[in-house]
Amino acid sequence: MNLDVDKFKQISDAEEYLEFFQIPFDQQVVNVNRLHILQKFSQYIQEIDDNYPDLNLSDKLSHYREALATAYQVFLESTPHEQKLFKVFKDKPKNVVTLTEITSD
Numbered sequence: 001m002n003l004d005v006d007k008f009k010q011i012s013d014a015e016e017y018l019e020f021f022q023i024p025f026d027q028q029v030v031n032v033n034r035l036h037i038l039q040k041f042s043q044y045i046q047e048i049d050d051n052y053p054d055l056n057l058s059d060k061l062s063h064y065r066e067a068l069a070t071a072y073q074v075f076l077e078s079t080p081h082e083q084k085l086f087k088v089f090k091d092k093p094k095n096v097v098t099l100t101e102i103t104s105d
Helices: 005-010 014-020 027-051 057-077
Strands: none
Touching: 005 057, 014 027, 014 057, 027 057
């Protein structure tokens, strides 16, 4: 697969990344999980960049493709709430009693 680095640098949305890397996707899954897929992909990119700083651009893009495919797959099998990528999912709300905390006497 011949990937254009300059084009990659101009991509900004989930569909463009998936199309660029020729990864088949379900539009409904992307519509619901767009930001989560991109956040997970971003985490994977950071890991690749940190762990393989000497990769040439072609190899790096190949790893990025695998990372995006994995990020997309995560949200086919899991939910944003389970992944807790964003602060809103990590923080327990204040002044809220969950159903599991209610007991009967």
